[in-house]
Amino acid sequence: MKNALGMAVLGLLMESPLHPHAMAATLRERGMDRAFKVTTGSLYDVVRALVREGWIEARETVRVGARPERTVYGLTALGREEFTAWVDRLVREPQAEYPKFLSAVSYLGALGPDGAVAALRERAERLRASVEEMRAGHQEALAQVPRLFVVEVEYAVRMAEAEIGWVEEIVADVESGRLAWPEVAE
Amino acid sequence: MKNALGMAVLGLLMESPLHPHAMAATLRERGMDRAFKVTTGSLYDVVRALVREGWIEARETVRVGARPERTVYGLTALGREEFTAWVDRLVREPQAEYPKFLSAVSYLGALGPDGAVAALRERAERLRASVEEMRAGHQEALAQVPRLFVVEVEYAVRMAEAEIGWVEEIVADVESGRLAWPEVAE
DNA sequence: ACCCAAATACTCGGATCCGAGCGATCGGAG
DNA sequence: CTCCGATCGCTCGGATCCGAGTATTTGGGT
Structure with a gap:
């Protein structure tokens, strides 16, 4: 199983x-x-x-x-x-899982600095929207059932927020040059 | 594909x-x-x-x-x-993915407050170990290749840390009674 | 009375995943 | 020189996944 x-x-x-x-x-x-x-x-x-x-x-x-x-x-x-x-x-036991985003980030280089920034910005935007949605659903649910039964939404929200944070940091690092872009296959 | x-x-x-x-x-x-x-x-x-x-x-x-x-x-x-x-x-585009832990958290109730705390503590411990390992590998890698090529490890570390934070918070909430345990199928 | 959309309940078969296995060859210890 | 384990490179088939299809039925609008 x-x-x-x-x-x-x-x-x-x-x-x-x-x-x-x-x-x-x-x-x-x-x-x-x-x-x-x-x-x-x-x-x-x-x-x-x-x-x-x-x-x-x-x-x-x-x-x-x-x-x-x-x-x-x-x-x-x-x-x-x-x-x-x-x-x-x-x-x-944490399982080794392979989220698609982790895979994609491994090849961020292929997008070039500008492409990467654009794509990351869009991701952050979408993540923010989904956080909004989850929060709303969570509030609504809390009115009807004990918190324990919807605690997994809190987890999902927290993870999404952490991802947003990381994405924004990387964007900043690329723009400031802290994340250098070695020339690479385009 | x-x-x-x-x-x-x-x-x-x-x-x-x-x-x-x-x-x-x-x-x-x-x-x-x-x-x-x-x-x-x-x-x-x-x-x-x-x-x-x-x-x-x-x-x-x-x-x-x-x-x-x-x-x-x-x-x-x-x-x-x-x-x-x-x-x-x-x-x-963030993908809807289904990490096993998210599924398991949905049924945290089944473990009872004490069981849940024990299991969550162990998870946090294991996560800390894996963060340690990733950090070490990352340091080593940075000596040989540009940061861009190992940036996905930074992401993984960040996510793991966020998870640890959440897990610890839930443990605290259970112990303090902030996360109530309605009687439920055991 | 009649029609269509939605719900009920499941089956089917193609696509995918993946570990075990296979047959061979190379390197090095004795 | 010869044996053995590690490496090479791939195939195979079972297990799983899953969407599209099927066939009926209920319910509501006109």
Whole structure:
């Protein structure tokens, strides 16, 4: 089990049994799709994998009207344990991840000083917008649920702000010449 | 073309034609494998994709001794253009990404206040170690190449520091009760 | 009464990812 | 000279990912 979406599924089933379509709907409704990429295709794969591991199990398959059957899944005892173990592990151990921006920054040189400054400025602008949006959503959410349930938004905001700070610093360094531009493949 | 490893390949070929195995070796030698996940399997897929797009082309296939043939690839004119366009786009537009930690934080509640504090403390510790390591590597690198070529390490360090800051703040908030723990599925 | 948009619920297959493995060759210790 | 481990360079196939498609049904507007 690699896919973090699996964790979201376990998290939902901690509350009550559900069928896959309902899981997707609930995740989106709660805005959890900001933390997990929830695509239908993957979801069904993930559910199958969780069954294979014995962490969830089919409870019943019901048919409402003449729509496709719904298979309702529930947690097993093992699944309950694995869920917290999973969360614990991901919190404890930083994973080596490869954000696209990190890759792109490695080749900042290719843009030339002016190109780099322009692109970085635009990024900062977009980041500011997304921070604004997240903040607003967070405020709204806080009116309805305890802070603990939306604390991940605070994390996302903080990270975005740190990135903005770094980007602006680099822009300043390029403009002041503190970040020299050796001649390089253009 | 989604895979950022493709960008790394183009970046290398800006300097001179190479065969896949040499690309992997060079990337690792230069420590670029901190920005790109470089696995052999993916590399050959990526190279094939770049050929399909017409961004690189086979230049020759040579055989040294009786070892497997090496196919040497070089950039096309199109590839040259696409490289900078690619970098530019990734710098300008923040991508929605889904770091595992963000997912895990969404379920921090499942650990209980004490469990959460313990896990977060360990994370902070590990992050501090990795910052230390990055800093050391960066110093060493600066002695040999211009800052521009290792500026992505500065970014990584900055982000890690921001994360440490956030983690420590949350720990404090939990301990002081500023982050309340509604009773919840355990 | 009728039509169309949205919702319901899932399947399918192509694209991608990636580690294990493979067959060969080279360098150096004895 | 000969054996062994490291290196060379790549292939293969399973696992995963995921968007587009399918087929029905409900609901609201006219």
